[in-house]
Amino acid sequence: MKIAFLADPLSTFKTYKDSTYAMMVEAAQRGHEVYAFQQKDMAVAQGVVTARVQRITMTGDSHDWYRAADPVDTNLGEFDAILQRKDPPFDMEYVYGTYMLELAEKQGAKVFNKPSAIRDHNEKMAITQFSEFTSPTLVSGDEARLRAFQKQHGDIILKPLDGMGGAGIFRIGADGMNLGSVIETLTGNGKYTIMAQKYIPDIVKGDKRILVINGKPVPFSLARIPQNGEVRGNLAAGGLGVAQPLTERDFEIANALGPILAARGLLLVGLDVIGDFLTEVNVTSPTCFQEITQQAGFPVAATFIDAVEAAAAVK
Template sequence: MKIAFLADPLSTFKIYKDSTFAMMREAARRGHAVYAFEQRDMVLEEGVVTAWVTRIHLTGEPDAWYRPEPAETVKLSEFDAVIERKDPPFDMEYVYGTYLLELAERQGARVFNRPSAIRDHNEKLSIGQFSQFTSPTLVSSNPAMLRAFHEKHGDVILKPLDGMGGAGIFRVRDDGMNLGSVIETLTDNGKRTIMAQKFIPAIVKGDKRVLVIDGKPVPFALARIPQGNEVRGNLAAGGIGVAQPLTERDREIAETLGPVLAERGLLLVGLDVIGDFLTEVNVTSPTCFQEITDQTGFDVAAMFIDAVEQQSRKAAQKES
């Protein structure tokens, strides 16, 4: 198979923990040809979507970890699979990228995750489709409604709808200290929609990343545990990742959402679960592959490449 990865610059990869690298390594181990390109490398010309792609060979070295061949322009439809692994921010450039990938799909490209599904699933707002699993939540730009939500629930989390890595998350306790300032800042004085959620005390045991691949849960989650006085468990915010078996509740959430999201074209999803509550549905570039594998021995990348191979075969059979 020829597999192309749409990712951030390869020079930015931290290969000891990067999930995209783990995918590439497993694909290469199986003998697949691995290619890489960035979002800016895509072009629509005369109705055809191409990209300036580079075939790479993994060296096994920690620093110069890949050897590139000369870049070439290739139709995205010529690949057996295109793996969308561009990290947020989910800005308009990201959206334009999904439009180009969607056009490429119409020309025969097999893109995972499906571009339209990525656009349709805001990673914060998507939990509203599964409210049976969420803590009390309000999405609004109205300062009065946000204040009333805090008054009702006392201890709340407020966060932007387009953040990543824990950026912009605030906790306001019962005393309401700095509530007005936080609301003004996050909503830009009522002009930007944000999310408020009742604080979940179980965060002290970790913000669990539950990976779901082709509708099926990985049997281990990575609990990202806040350190010190930090309320955020995100690894980017200093959290410590501890792999652990799924709880019954984790599995219930994953097995309920998994088939629904897979049917929509989301091959890989990262569910964030705190205690018994779903807090986010990550669809852009879910991570934690290597941390789970290193700590448990369960090969997450192998499960993912299995799914890519299976979906590519199914698509090829439909086309033949």
């Protein structure tokens, strides 16, 4: 197979933990041809979607880990699979990229995750479709509504809808200290919509990343445990990642959402669960492959490439 990865610059990869790197290694070990390009490399001319794509050879060295051939302008429909692995921010440039990939699908490309499905599943907002699994949640940019939510629930979390890695997350206690300032900051004085959620004390045990591949959960999560007084467990915010078996509730959530999301074209999803509650549905570039494999021994990358091979083979 010819597999192309739409990703951030390869030079920025931290190979000891990068999930896209693990995917590339697994694909190359199976004899697949691995290619890479960035969103800026795509173009549409006379209705045809192309990209300046480089073939990647893995060196086996974790530092100087790849060799890249000269870029070649290639019709994206020529690839057996295109893996969308660009990190947020999910800005308009990201949206334009999904439009291009969606057009490429009509020209024969198979893209995972499906571009329209990525576009339709904001990673924060998506949980509102599954409210039976969430803690009390409000989505609004209205100060009065946000203040009423805090008054009702006391200890709450406020966060932007377009962040990643724990950026912009605030905890407001029952006393409401600094609530007005946080609302003003996050909403831009009412211009932007944000999310408020009742604080879940089980965050001290970790923000669990549950990977779901083609509708089926990986049996281990990575609990990202806040450190040094932080409220955020995200690894990017200094959280400690600990692999652990899924709980009965974890399986309940993953098994309920998995088939629905897979049917929508989301081959790989990262569900975030704190305690017994769903907090995010990650669809852009879910991570934690390597940490789970290293600690629990479960072959996440191999399981994912199995799913890619099967999905690409479907006519």
